[in-house]
Amino acid sequence: MTVDVITSSALEGIPHGFLGRRGGVSQGVVAGLNVGTGSGDDPLAVAQNVRLACDAVMPHASLARVYQIHSALAVTAEPWSMDARLKADALVADRPGLLLGIVTADCAPVLLADREAGVIAAAHAGWRGAIDGVTDAAIEAMEALGARRTRIAAAVGPCIAQASYEVDPGFRDRFLAADPANARFFCEGGPAATPHFDLEAYVVARLQAAGLTDIDALALDTYPDPDRFYSYRRATHLGEDDYGRQFALIGLAP
Incomplete structure (x- = not known):
């Protein structure tokens, strides 16, 4: 099966992609394009999936990843080894030939680019990182490399949608x-009328508040589409003993 690469019109001309589970070599409960080194998957299968994913977006590129910790930390990427990864949840670069990669399994992946400055970023926005300002940190780190937020385009990829995201009071x-205005990101749903959170809308609002105007929210829900996406919450509800992770990648062509 061909690797499924989802792109955004906001990032047209920039090598990038949001990838789900289609096209990989993993088997069992994480079958497909699992790139999660923290899963119980065969490390050789994960490594092959990583290469397949990267080659589908920007062949022969070096890859930079971070050790994601649900933080608001952003770092400038280097082509470091997996063992040398820094703990952070956003990474930025101005280096051609380097792919930035973050993994998600319901959290919101955010890819950003200032074409004129040649500066890119990738951010992992789970609810903790989102409320703590991971996208703000990514934008500030991009500006340190010469980007201007008025020129930055952003895309928010597949993540858990409000209908699927029940939370507690x-x-x-x-x-x-x-912020009391955050009430607009919650609605009551289900038989118990419990709160449901709109993560994607919240992330978009944070990007807008930071001064970005070119934002594309793809409105793809990871939870109800097991053939296309991994989902931590779905795996938990099904009682599965493991779950896969999917990639969001962005790079600058050499």
Whole structure:
């Protein structure tokens, strides 16, 4: 099966892609293009999937990843080894021939680019990183390399959608304490009328508040589409003992 590369019109002309589970070599409960080194998958299969994914976006590129910790930390990427990865949740670069990669399994992947400056970024925006400002940190790190936020385009890739994202009242209270206007990202749903959170809309709002105007939200829900995407929450609800992770990649052509 061919690797499924989802692209954004906001990043046209920049090598990039949001990848799901189609086209990989992993088997079993993580069957497909699993790139999660933290899963229980065969490391050789994960390594092959990583190469397949990178070659589908920018062949022969070097890859930079971080050790993701649900933070608001952003770092400038180098083609370091997996063992030398820094702990962070966003990485930026102005180096041609380098792919930036972050992994998700319901969290929001965000890819950003200032074409004129030749500066790119990739951010992993789970709810913790999102509320703590991971996208703001990525934008600030891009500016340190010469980008201007008025020129930055951003795309928010496949993530868990509001209909699938039931949370508890304490979760909602944390967002309301940060800003009462965050109430607009919650609705009541299900038989128990529990809060549901719109992660994608929240991330888009954070990008807009940071001054970005060219933002593409792909509106792809990871939870209800097991043939196309991995989902941590779906795997948990099904009682599966492992879950896969999917890539978001962006690079600058050599």
